Amino acid sequence: MSPVDPKTCLIVDDSRIIRKVARRILEDLAFEVQEAADGAEALEVCVGAMPDVVLLDWQMPIMDGMTFLGRLRALPDGRDPKVLFCSVETRADRIAEALSAGADEYVMKPFDGDILQSKLAEVGAIQSPS
Amino acid sequence: MTPEDFERLQALLASRAGYRLSRERMQLAEHRLGPVARREGYHNVEAMLASLWSRPVASLGWGVIEALLNGETWFRRDRATFEVLERELLPALTAARGGPVRIWSAGAGSGQEAYSLAIAALEAGARVEVLATDLSRQAIEKALSGLYSSFEIQRGLSARTMLRWFEQVDDQWRALPELRAAITFKRANLLDEPRDEGRFDIIFCRHVLGDMTPERRPRLLDGLERRLVDDGCLFLGMDERPDGDSIAFRPVAGRRGLYVKSPSAYRRAA
Structure with missing residues (x-):
């Protein structure tokens, strides 16, 4: 991979609106974006090509974020992507649960571009905003 | 807000806080002063400023100054x-x-x-x-x-x-x-x-x-x-x-x- 290759981010969310908002922010940060509407769809994408970053909703039909995270981490190279949970769940114990399940960061919804940018910098996926 | 009001605000901010209120912030200033005017019981921003210019009250003056400062900050900035x-x-x-x-x-x-x-x-x-x-x-x-x-x-x-x-x-x-x-x-x-x-x-x-x-x-x-x-x-x-x-x-x-x-x-x- 040459250094000019853009980083890739997989957005996993059952809300088309959230995917659209997140896509706009991530594309502004020069990410190449893919979308999945649930964990099963996301897993298929990851088996094909592991993204650099996964933005992961918690509650979704078919396969939820927690189940996806467990399956992802069990895949070959499945520990490589930085996973940012992104959920309306804002209770401290639930956030702690997501982190101990192997998420690298946690974003409480609603979020904006400044927040997402600072979280991506936190996991080293982009240069820190100044 | 009239251009004269804004010029007086610029002078107030400069003398009390050393703050440079640039001209492109005029709309923002108007927007930020709305809540101050309501809180202080004025009908609108113009009425509040008219009162401030005619009879300067320290507390109102500082309320106006505070609203116009650039307070944006975040954790671990830079x-x-x-x-x-x-x-x-x-x-x-x-x-x-x-x-x-x-x-x-x-x-x-x-x-x-x-x-x-x-x-x-x-x-x-x-x-x-x-x-x-x-x-x-x-x-x-x-x-x-x-x-x-x-x-x-x-x-x-x-x-x-x-x-x-x-x-x-x-x-x-x-x-x-x-x-x-x-x-x-x-x-x-x-x-x-x-x-x-x-x-x-x-x-x-x-x-x-x-x-x-x-x-x-x-x-x-x-x-x-x-x-x-x-x-x-x-x-x-x-x-x-x-x-x-x-x-x-x-x-x-x-x-x-x-x-x-x-x-x-x-x-x-x-």
Whole structure:
């Protein structure tokens, strides 16, 4: 991979609106974006090509974020992507649960571009905003 | 708001706060003053300003000034700055001093910088005393409360740091008592003469200088210099620098925004 290759981010969310908002922010940060509407769809994408970053909703039909995270981490190279949970769940114990399940960061919804940018910098996926 | 109103606001901000209210902020000013006018019981912004110009009342004047300052801030703003603090300054100063390291967050706004400093120190096991001051009473009251919305808390803080140092209070997050205990919050004007003998090892005064009128900048820098120990460190914003050929502060190569105070004796000789 040459250094000019853009980083890739997989957005996993059952809300088309959230995917659209997140896509706009991530594309502004020069990410190449893919979308999945649930964990099963996301897993298929990851088996094909592991993204650099996964933005992961918690509650979704078919396969939820927690189940996806467990399956992802069990895949070959499945520990490589930085996973940012992104959920309306804002209770401290639930956030702690997501982190101990192997998420690298946690974003409480609603979020904006400044927040997402600072979280991506936190996991080293982009240069820190100044 | 009339152009005359705006010019008088510019003059008010410049004289009291040294703040440069640029012309493109006229709409923003009008927008920010709406809530002040309602709170103070005026029909609209024009009525409030008319009253302020005809019969200046200090409390109303300061309410207007506070609303117009640029209070935007977030946790660990300019991340590289905090890395220099954590990896280089705190270990060296802790070893050299044998007592708590004294840090001043000058122009602290709603407190995110001061809390970021205190977290960095506590996590590094360094003893610090942080003083946080701001011109805005409202901002300092918020800082003192240690309460942040989920928007504010997420901007610059990792989820782990948030869970470690803040507790959830309804839909907000409040700094834990041990964190709040590391910081003293005070309302203060950076243009006032220092009233105490407090001296600091490190001063953070970021994104203040850039918003100041050229006439007031020397006064701010002089105040900072007098409160800093010899060889003490001054952090400005990444794109800010002291005016002209100041010999009071020397830039540190490779550390953008960081300046070291020249020893007083050296300055007198020069």
